[in-house]
Amino acid sequence: MKKITVIGAGGWGLALGLLLNEQGNHITFWCYDEKEKNDILQHRENKRCLPGIKIPLEITFTTDMQQALNDADVAIVAVPSKAIRSTAKMMQPFIPAKTIVVNVSKGIEDETLMRLSQVLEDVLPNDVVVLSGPSHAEEVARHVPTTVVVSSNNMESAAKIQDLFMNKYFRVYTNEDLVGIELGGALKNVIALAAGIVEGIGYGDNTMAALITRGITEISRLGIAMGGKPSTFAGLTGIGDLIVTCTSGHSRNRRAGELLGQGFTIEEAMEKVNMVVEGVPTTKGGYALMKKYNVDMPILSAIYAALFDKVPVAETIDTLMMRDKKDE
Incomplete structure (x- = not known):
């Protein structure tokens, strides 16, 4: 069992967290604010981003970044591209050195024109893996067969993330072309x-x-x-x-x-x-x-x-x- 933190409780983060929960891992979500957290806890679903998908009781939610990242093996970053740098700065004081950071957001940082993995590496000392591909959250959450790709400047970490996510409806390839x-x-x-x-x-x-x-x-x-x-x-x-x-x-x-x-x-x-x-x-x-x-x-x-x-x-x-x- 791995301890996995998902930073962001929108549709894509939730879909991936649910997948990893099904595979026996301990999942904690960090929410941006108390309202988002309380709405999810009240309904056990994100009615705006992923309606109809129930969230098991064993999955925990917090707005405390230190609590969320404590002893995490993997941190999945699932926030909008414009929030990547500010979120990484919030993570930086609390993230363990061993934690592999997995970016699942897609975009380009306006001010620097950096790719998002570069932004994360600019702030955090951790290995960063990118997970990307044709994958709607709504379908992954319903176990529709999906294939994605992972890449990293450290392909050993990418291989670990490939192993973590692979199951009968979620196939993961590796590719060195970050x-x-x-x-x-x-x-x-x-x-x-x-x-x-x-x-x-x-x-x-x-x-x-x-x-x-x-x-x-x-x-x-x-x-x-x-x-x-x-x-x-x-x-x-x-x-x-x-x-x-x-x-x-x-x-x-x-x-x-x-x-x-x-x-x-x-x-x-x-x-x-x-x-x-x-x-x-x-x-x-x-x-x-x-x-x-x-x-x-x-x-x-x-x-x-x-x-x-x-x-x-x-x-x-x-x-x-x-x-x-x-x-x-």
Whole structure:
């Protein structure tokens, strides 16, 4: 039995904590505030993020970081990307040296353009493992067969996390390409916003297929420029994660995009989704990386124009379609 702390009690953190609880581990959740903790304890479920999934009584919840991390073997970080650094700073005084930190959030830090594992390593002395792939919390919590990938600068720690999570409905691969895995996981949320726009406007399968295939081309282009391996973007954390996020009704990024396509502002869309839409801040970070590495990413540029320059989405699509002709 391992002592496992999950930092963040949203849908994805809960789904992973439930999985590890089923495998006989001792699970403690750290909650951001007392209201969140009390709501979960009262209902034994997170009605906003993971409704209908009951949480066993043996799983504990606390808002005390020291108590949560005491003697933890593994700490799973499942907070929004914008909170990664501040959360890591809260963890730093209390986390044991032996604890393996597993990041399951996806994004890019706005101010530094760091990948999230780099942010954690910047604050914490612990080994950091990244877990990513096509994996909706709602389906994992219901034991739908799922495959993901783990990576780390210390692949021995990644192998330990692979062993920890593997079961009959959750298959885990390893991949040494940490850069490619993190960029694929982050940038697919930007393309998912575009997929939602396509759906919201009322376009069809032709448009969606074009978007997904050209989207993975853009993600690969930037990822390779930053040191990622081409093969990674053809795998689970590349095209796999992109497909599931662009096509699924579970995707909050796609849902926000649908609302944009229907004429809502991004602020209105995010309010209606009522959960973190990581594609919005990642668009800003991805755009800055595109400029830094001098990479051509027309879809990302179009989403940036729609979100931050307030260009009408129909106009951005016309601009994409009428660019100069070129070879594929």
